[in-house]
Amino acid sequence: MLKSTYRPAAPTPAASSLPTGWTEHKAPTGHTYYYNASTGQSTYTRPTAGPSEEPLQIDYGATEPDQVMRASMQAMDEFNRNKSQNDATGHFTGGQSYQDRSRRRGNQGDRPKSKAPIPNCAPWVLVKTKLGRRFVHNTETKQSLWKFPQDVMMAVIEMDRMEWEAKKKAEAEAEAEKDGILNKEEEPAREKSQPADDRASTPGTRAPTQTVGGPHDLDHDNDDSYEEVEVTDDEGENDDEGDEPSKRRRLSHSAQPSPPPGPLEFNEDDIAWQLAQMEAEAEGDVEDDYVNPDGHGHDVNPTGEDDEEGLPLTEEDTVALFRSLLDDSGISPYATFEKLIEDVHVVEDQRYVSLPTTSARREAFSGWSKDRIAQIQALKAQQESEQSARKRDPRVEYLRFLHKNATPKLYWPEFKRKFRRAPEMGDRNLHDKEREKMFRDLVARLKLSEAERRKELVGLLKDTAQKDKDAFRPAMTVDELPDAVLRDVKFYTLEERRRDELVRTFLETL
Missing domain, CATH: 2.20.70.10 (Ubiquitin Ligase Nedd4; Chain: W;)
Structure with missing residues (x-):
């Protein structure tokens, strides 16, 4: 059964009466509450007579506030x-x-x-x-x-x-600052417009026009390249202020400025004209005399019909020129001949016409493609053979990885979590159980003394030499040791420098 958590208030003296307007009532639950009919307020706490709760009334006309x-x-x-x-x-x-x-x-x-x-x-x-x-x-x-x-x-x-x-002061300061910024921005514009207005308002003057010679030419009033021109009624009136007559550029050929001394520089138009002339000469449309460095001139005939000094190109030379074009074009040897002739740069090249017919060009392209494909396949085979030669035994690679990172202070779960991103830990040629077994075996041997580990390594080398007498050579390196040695955990228990010294000493004793 639920119990009420209501606790009656401490009994009050009988003499304490309720304030004016308050009446005592009983709730349906049996609790006593008090109600004020004038304000409509009800409360469980017994009200007490206190200071006047009437709202403060202010006489606004008494002190004339602002x-x-x-x-x-x-x-x-x-x-x-x-x-x-x-x-x-x-x-x-x-x-x-x-x-x-x-x-x-x-x-x-x-x-x-x-x-x-x-x-x-x-x-x-x-x-x-x-x-x-x-x-x-x-x-x-x-x-x-x-x-x-x-x-x-x-x-x-x-x-x-x-x-x-x-707040009003801040708003006034903001407006004043804004007006100051606008005034600063308007002053340069006003200063720029003032001289223009003055010149426009002066009678009998004309606004200066831009000349090809640049601003520095305007300072030379006595230059021969300018002439004095009378101002007409349309151009200016009331010319009473003594202004100098306006000057304009002379159009006569004699007034043109002389070329500057020194070597001439070619501009883009000169280069374009020279290129056009060279193309025209290459096509046989223009015949001109070229001067050799020795000073002797001769007529150039691009067709080679009347060239008596040069030797004619053989068929092998023309094919070699066409092949050099194919090498420079960068086209794939697996592409077709139609793909080649779609390239405008190839067709416009002079080496393209070294072969006279399309069938000859097609045949040369076919031979070039076969040779290039054979070279690509040979290079690919060589790379694969080199990769296979460089490929190591996954067990040996993992043992070398353990030799660098494994310590007796790390347990297998910690070691696996720490080096989970290493490629040796993700090699699919080894199972996790094999990795764990090699790790635990190596850590157990690392806890032995260095003398015991040296003894185990020397015993491993001697056992391998007894089984295969040709397995060791005096001049061999550590990487060339037999797989029986490289795949054994005992080979990785010593420090690399001391291990290599021990191996070289053993090889010298053979």
């Missing part, structure tokens, strides 16, 4: 009236039924957002909520009040006035 203080007082008075109306409607403790209650917890979901100390009113602080409401809180007594005390309210009003003045 506009900011008057607005703050009116807002505070309106807030108190709205609060009293809300308290009259109430919630569960004010007589409202369970169905009419808001589903939000607390004061309609409102929460404190910020707080600020009230000047000259410690320890009171002003707290602002998310919904814009304000209340005061005493940091010493932990008391919070919606209705401000008299002295606290006057301090809050003064605080609001100071904040309002600071």
Whole structure:
């Protein structure tokens, strides 16, 4: 059976009576509660007679406050009236039924957002909520009040006035700074436009026109490349200020400036013209005399019909020229001849016409493709053979990996987790059980003394030499040792430098 957690309040003296407007009632559960008919408030706590709870009334005409203080007082008075109306409607403790209650917890979901100390009113602080409401809180007594005390309210009003003045001052400074920036931006534009306006307003003058010679040519007023021109009625009037007549560029050929001394430089037009001439000469359309470095000239005939000095090209030479073109074109030997002739750069090359017919070019391309494919296959086979030669036994590679990283301080699970990304740990030619077995065997032998490990390695070398007398050579390296030695764990129990010295000493004794 459920037990009630209600505990009755301590008995009060009979002499203490309820305040005016409060009446005592019994709830259906048997609990005593108190109800105020004027305010509609109900509570389980017995109310006591205390100081007057009437809202503070302010006489606005008494002290003639300024506009900011008057607005703050009116807002505070309106807030108190709205609060009293809300308290009259109430919630569960004010007589409202369970169905009419808001589903939000607390004061309609409102929460404190910020707080600020009230000047000259410690320890009171002003707290602002998310919904814009304000209340005061005493940091010493932990008391919070919606209705401000008299002295606290006057301090809050003064605080609001100071904040309002600071806000207005900041806005004024921002506007002044903005206006200053705009004025600074307008001054250069005004200075640039002023000379132009002055020149436009001066009668009998004309705006200067841009010349090919550049700005430095305008300073030479007495240059022969300029001539004086009279100003017509359309160009200027009232020319009484003594301005010099405007000058314009002479169009006569005699007034052209002389070329600068020194070597001439070719521009893009000269280079383009030379290229066009070279192409025309290569096609046989232009016949010109070329001068050799020795100073003797001769006629060049690209067709070679009348060339008596040069030797004619043989068939092998023409095929070699065409093959060099194929090598330089970068075309794949697996492509077709039709793919080759689609390339404009190949067709326009002079080596393309070294073979007179298309059938000859096709045959040369076929031979070149076969030779290149054979070279590619031979190179691929050589690379595969080199890779297979370089391929090591996975057991040997794993033992070398253990020799570098395994220590008696690491257990197998820790070692496996630490080096899980190493390629030796992911080799599929070895099973995890084999890796674990070799790891445990090596770690167990590393715990032995160095003398015992040297003795085991010497015994391994002697046993291998007895089984195969040709297995060792005096000049062989460590990597050339027999697989029976390289695949044994005993070979990796010593430090690499000391192990190699021991192996060389053993080979010298053979």
